[in-house]
Amino acid sequence: MNPEVVQNILEKHNEGQDGLISILEDIQNHFGYLPQEALQIVADKSGQALVDIYGVATFYKSFSLKPRGKHLMSVCLGTACHVRNAPFIVKEFEKQLGIRAGETTPDREFTLETVNCLGACALGPIAVVDGHYFSKVKTVKVKEIINEALAGFDKIEIKTDQRIFPIEVSCPRCNHSLMDRNNLVDGHPSITVTASFGSKHGWLSLSCLYGSYNVSSEHVIPIDTVLNLFCPHCHAELISGSNCSECGAPMVPMIVRGGGVVQVCLRRGCKGHLLDLGE
């Protein structure tokens, strides 16, 4: 572990006086886990007691004190996925990888985790591998997913990113369509959601052409703002556990008509997005 990295992170966060969780998140993003020495440095520099920091680090499931593998596989065990056989999916992953949930393979390739609801219940059971959503997972598909992860998703992604085609999406919570036929962007019905940033709150329409970044909105949104998006029908916040691979901001999941999930980066101006089409 390089102590300088931790020092830099602390400096960025106002000499460690800012929120502890964001400091720990940055450390974990860099090392993949929270090394013991790093926590000690945070304690010394910020003047907080090590017990308190350790308490926070062990309280939240997203923090790990043990080194994790290159590929992170999270299988959803939330209520909706649970009743659709998710426990068997977990068992299959355990069998294929030879580890238990929460463990890392000895070669540090894979970490298997269970999570409670990823906000895409209608498509359950859900597995997320390195930020890619797999919907309606069946036990027979598990092997395939692991192989795909080993091969690396990035190559596959570039291909799909080049294409421009319209998609129709719906809310991952209530499954209500988000398409707005009265509000056209790029000549197609737009994806309309409620966006809020700062104290502003209003509609935001995204182009439904995958690969196009045109939007129109009620308020002018300055570049680089990280938005909060809400479903205009059920008012649930659209949020997933994964972060944009380009800028680190959170991503929002939306369900694609016909199966699959599209994820869009919440930062205005960032072009990070992913499309995972099921079967």
Add this chain to the structure above:
Amino acid sequence: MINLTINGLNVSMEEGMTILEAAQFLGFPIPTLCSKEGLSPYGACRLCLVEIGEGDRAKLVTSCTYPVQEGLKVRTTSKRVDRARRMIIELHLASCPQSKIIQDIASKYNVRQQRFRQEHEDCILCGLCVRMCEEQMVAKAIGFRGRGETRSIGTPFDIKSDVCRLCGGCMYVCPACSLRCTFSEPDKAICGACANIAAPCLDKDKFGDLMCYMDPCVACEIEK
């Protein structure tokens, strides 16, 4: 001064006092496990329940964390309080049947059965030691870790802490780690009440140096 009624008695108490302090001041007994003078109230053990309010709006609150209020009507023992309290004692007993302090409270409140699976935990997560370490010893060597089922108390990374001075304060306040008398049946959770028959130190030499549970000690009285 704040006027309230405790068990039908009109009293006036200083502002900022908790119901527990007021009741203790007046001599109404309320059992506690996680509250100690000199440490901030925490409300973890739920043993100090009292009933406040009247009729439909009556509710149970933990007296150690509830400040006295103007016009409040408090009952430290009512049917409802008693039922709830005994259930809590039973639950504590299930998680820590070996604790002398919990055993004593159980026998005092006439808990004569124990319907839950015994866990033999060595901690009831009352947080006394954590507060002792932080507030009286100003060390912050131990704290809560994890959450839910896996919540535990200890040092970070389970290694000896740099700030611990081995003062022993945490052990001194711990209600779970003083052992009870296990005279004839070590696995039985409920006190065998041998005290009703004879004092163990008088005619049972097998008792050896195990802790005596009699409060006040009858045997020593007889010997005198």
